[in-house]
Amino acid sequence: MYFAALLARTEDGWEASDTELDDVETLADLADLAREASVDDDTVLAFIEQEDAWFGVVRVDGEEDPRIYISDAAAAARSSYGEILLTDELLGRDPEEDLDRLVDLDGTEDGEPEGSADGEDPDEIVPPGPIGDSRILDDLGMTERQLRTLDGDALGVIAEALGCMDVLEAVR
Structure with a gap:
């Protein structure tokens, strides 16, 4: 609630x-x-x-x-x-870096962010x-x-x- x-x-x-x-x-x-x-x-x-x-x-x-x-x-x-x-600022993230990681925006494997072994994106983990x-x-x-x-x-x-x-x- x-x-x-x-x-x-x-x-x-x-x-x-x-x-x-x-x-x-x-x-x-x-x-x-x-x-x-x-x-x-x-x-x-x-x-x-x-x-x-x-x-x-x-x-x-x-x-x-x-x-x-x-x-x-x-x-x-x-x-x-x-x-x-x-916010990205509060979490110390740079949204420009996230954009730079995406090479292809068509959903192909080259454009997919790499995840950790458990499938989570390390940049999305919040302490x-x-x-x-x-x-x-x-x-x-x-x-x-x-x-x-x-x-x-x-x-x-x-x-x-x-x-x-x-x-x-x-x-x-």
């Missing part, structure tokens, strides 16, 4: 809204959705959680590039919502554990160390540290 919410920081505190990710296909789509929830280009946090498996936080500050933290990259990679967050900007919430009240040690109701703990637990619970 998934949960997603947007928390927008305002002069009066935090405002939360439950959000549907059905129309979100890329990180850019998610960032645009977050910017729409923003008041005066203030900080917006997008929370995405798959119960007992992983959580992700995307921070959008005005027109800056989104910052991302994911608690377990390998678990998120098995999720359609997680795949939105696991287990946290990935991304673990200092994403430092200035909002949650340290890197606190974020990296979260389990259970991680989003609730984050919301409590940010002073917006009641607002988050209202949309849960």
Whole structure:
């Protein structure tokens, strides 16, 4: 089961809204959705959680590039919502290299990427554990160390540290 919410920081505190990710296909789509929830280009946090498996936080500050933290990259990679967050840049991949490996695009053997012994493409393997900007919430009240040690109701703990637990619970 998934949960997603947007928390927008305002002069009066935090405002939360439950959000549907059905129309979100890329990180850019998610960032645009977050910017729409923003008041005066203030900080917006997008929370995405798959119960007992992983959580992700995307921070959008005005027109800056989104910052991302994911608690377990390998678990998120098995999720359609997680795949939105696991960008080539975050994973340290160069999409140009992937294109260079494809010699023939007609589906012949020469154009097929080489796989490992178990049939997996080594470039598609995602490491287990946290990935991304673990200092994403430092200035909002949650340290890197606190974020990296979260389990259970991680989003609730984050919301409590940010002073917006009641607002988050209202949309849960």
